[in-house]
Amino acid sequence: xSPRYTELVAGLPATVPFIGPEALERDRGRPFRARLGANxxxxxxxxxxxxxxxxxxxxxxKYGDSSSHDLRHALAAHHGVRPENIVVGEGIDGxxxxxxxMLVSPGDAVVTSDGAYPTFNxxxxxxxxxxxxxxxxxxxxxxxxxxAKAAETGAKIVYLANPDNPMGSHxxxxxxxxxxxxxxxxxxxxxxxxxxxxxxxxxxAGIDIEDERVLRFRTFSKAYGMAGARVGYAMGPxxxxxxxxxxxxxxxxxxxxxxxxxxxxxxxAWLGHVQIEVARAREQIARIAAANGLEALPSATNFVAxxxxxxxxxxxxxxxxxxxxxxxxxxPFVAPQDRCIRISCGPEAGLAVLAExxxxxxxxxxxR
Amino acid sequence: xSPRYTELVAGLPATVPFIGPEALERDRGRPFRARLGANxxxxxxxxxxxxxxxxxxxxxxKYGDSSSHDLRHALAAHHGVRPENIVVGEGIDGxxxxxxxMLVSPGDAVVTSDGAYPTFNxxxxxxxxxxxxxxxxxxxxxxxxxxAKAAETGAKIVYLANPDNPMGSHxxxxxxxxxxxxxxxxxxxxxxxxxxxxxxxxxxAGIDIEDERVLRFRTFSKAYGMAGARVGYAMGPxxxxxxxxxxxxxxxxxxxxxxxxxxxxxxxAWLGHVQIEVARAREQIARIAAANGLEALPSATNFVAxxxxxxxxxxxxxxxxxxxxxxxxxxPFVAPQDRCIRISCGPEAGLAVLAExxxxxxxxxxxR
Numbered sequence: 005x006s007p008r009y010t011e012l013v014a015g016l017p018a019t020v021p022f023i024g025p026e027a028l029e030r031d032r033g034r035p036f037r038a039r040l041g042a043n044x045x046x047x048x049x050x051x052x053x054x055x056x057x058x059x060x061x062x063x064x065x066k067y068g069d070s071s072s073h074d075l076r077h078a079l080a081a082h083h084g085v086r087p088e089n090i091v092v093g094e095g096i097d098g099x100x101x102x103x104x105x106m107l108v109s110p111g112d113a114v115v116t117s118d119g120a121y122p123t124f125n126x127x128x129x130x131x132x133x134x135x136x137x138x139x140x141x142x143x144x145x146x147x148x149x150x151x152a153k154a155a156e157t158g159a160k161i162v163y164l165a166n167p168d169n170p171m172g173s174h175x176x177x178x179x180x181x182x183x184x185x186x187x188x189x190x191x192x193x194x195x196x197x198x199x200x201x202x203x204x205x206x207x208x209a210g211i212d213i214e215d216e217r218v219l220r221f222r223t224f225s226k227a228y229g230m231a232g233a234r235v236g237y238a239m240g241p242x243x244x245x246x247x248x249x250x251x252x253x254x255x256x257x258x259x260x261x262x263x264x265x266x267x268x269x270x271x272x273a274w275l276g277h278v279q280i281e282v283a284r285a286r287e288q289i290a291r292i293a294a295a296n297g298l299e300a301l302p303s304a305t306n307f308v309a310x311x312x313x314x315x316x317x318x319x320x321x322x323x324x325x326x327x328x329x330x331x332x333x334x335x336p337f338v339a340p341q342d343r344c345i346r347i348s349c350g351p352e353a354g355l356a357v358l359a360e361x362x363x364x365x366x367x368x369x370x371x372r
Numbered sequence: 373x374s375p376r377y378t379e380l381v382a383g384l385p386a387t388v389p390f391i392g393p394e395a396l397e398r399d400r401g402r403p404f405r406a407r408l409g410a411n412x413x414x415x416x417x418x419x420x421x422x423x424x425x426x427x428x429x430x431x432x433x434k435y436g437d438s439s440s441h442d443l444r445h446a447l448a449a450h451h452g453v454r455p456e457n458i459v460v461g462e463g464i465d466g467x468x469x470x471x472x473x474m475l476v477s478p479g480d481a482v483v484t485s486d487g488a489y490p491t492f493n494x495x496x497x498x499x500x501x502x503x504x505x506x507x508x509x510x511x512x513x514x515x516x517x518x519x520a521k522a523a524e525t526g527a528k529i530v531y532l533a534n535p536d537n538p539m540g541s542h543x544x545x546x547x548x549x550x551x552x553x554x555x556x557x558x559x560x561x562x563x564x565x566x567x568x569x570x571x572x573x574x575x576x577a578g579i580d581i582e583d584e585r586v587l588r589f590r591t592f593s594k595a596y597g598m599a600g601a602r603v604g605y606a607m608g609p610x611x612x613x614x615x616x617x618x619x620x621x622x623x624x625x626x627x628x629x630x631x632x633x634x635x636x637x638x639x640x641a642w643l644g645h646v647q648i649e650v651a652r653a654r655e656q657i658a659r660i661a662a663a664n665g666l667e668a669l670p671s672a673t674n675f676v677a678x679x680x681x682x683x684x685x686x687x688x689x690x691x692x693x694x695x696x697x698x699x700x701x702x703x704p705f706v707a708p709q710d711r712c713i714r715i716s717c718g719p720e721a722g723l724a725v726l727a728e729x730x731x732x733x734x735x736x737x738x739x740r
Binding site for chain 1: 373374375376377378379380381384385386387388389390391392393394395398407410412413414415416417421422423425426428429430431432433434435436437438439441462463465466469473474475476477491498528557558560584585587593597598599600601602611612614615617618619621622623624625626627628629632
């Protein structure tokens, strides 16, 4: 006899929000020449973070600090908030899972954009929530529609990524603040700012940290170049942050990752370097796109959505032909955003591979 | 207005199964001289694992492989099972959380021993399960009582650690197999073998990997010395292992930790070295105990429960007096096991500190 699963879990599919590049490489039987599909930071982490993680490896026999005290205090100073306003977790993915668990019972409504972050949707489904999706508007998440849908459905959470993934668009922080006026009573705004370090000044919303309507998510996976370390954090009201203590995996944080994140946070020069390099790479991707008659969309992130000029089937063909030429990229899941492919910023060498094979890939896709 | 928590989460306490040594050090205002309380491996990880983690630090910008393919395949070869029989997760703690989530709805019965692993209990409470506890018998988990309680309550899970934490006792693998005859239909045995590498040959139960009644948990935190890396795994039937794919944090595994665990698994000589050193340390702890008129209990783990010869209040006084002398140990939570303090094995220098201060600590505790 099988274990007696909960009714909810018995009804879930065995699924994975993304197929990782290593899995794709195993299926292909050979490595990619350019890994430009996972929104990773090909510029890497701060050398000080690398050194801190290497140093911590010899002490990995010790459990990590369960309260991430040093990192949390440094983050609080960085953001001008109290340490009690911050919880550190196993990436934004892990923290979003905890948030959904805290708020969503089977049947509860949750609102997001159709085509936005699949891992959030995975968690909502995993706790039996009912997802209500609103379409993008002009390739950006539509705040008015999100708020209206939240009101209509009585949603417990509305998810908004600013800047957006997968399109790279963004809203001004002031627009986010203004949209809060339309956030229904009792709906929490989960504001995913994973890419905010790449965005223009003013993109981070000036929201009172004790505003009980909003929880913000940040990460060391993007601008700090530590995706493989799994360090994210949520910022918000003390009372909401304290609630994570009820359910989180207290000893879940890798010790070396905590040390690395702390060193990364302190190396502001490296962050500045990465921001400059990402801006250059966005321009390079736009030039490569233009040279092939394609349009790169404006980006406030470390990736660029490139409009392939036709429908999703064509963009998928381009993506497949790039893959056949050993370039890993991904694409939006939903029309009409799926007319694009999404390309990570990286050093010139990696983008040169893209420049080399994109003409062939386009020709092959058109010849299908 | 606060976020609308689920009824279950609203009713949970903000709690932590353990206070970590760093938190204690902050409270004390000074570091411990000897860190002997967290069941960590003071002998450290394999130098090859350290090197692998250090090497991986520079590539930490890449997400870890979401299927832990290489590690999972190596573990399968190591255990003579299929890769599909293994799921890698964020320590046994993380995997126990997933297991409880898969099986336990609010009100469902779960059985464990009174005084056994608190983090399992934390997860059961966190999903609304009702814990039924049976007492230890002769300082060991009482398999007959566990099975009887499971039958009485219709438990979905019965938890058994073999060897046991916090007492260090163990059952022969054959006894575990025999006890399965009394496992009720539809109850899953969660067999936590975190310490099994320290136990006598034959402690690991010879259970068919496809036996749907049992899921086994192993870790790199103990014998492999990588507690801070957060790498555990569950082994069991393909169908049960596949169910983890429905809910786990797919990209939750640290990339360097995966590389370190793989290197650690391959360094059998280091494991053998640690096993020898732990056996020596257990004898050293027993000698220190005897020299102070105390009795060390037999141990099949990398820690030793030392009977302080009186009640829990006295053992707690000894623990506090050790702490005042900068030696970190912990103790069982429940009588009569709480007559003991629990001391991690370690190199001679750390245990020499214990030998130095234990007479004073005992005298001070007796003088209270």
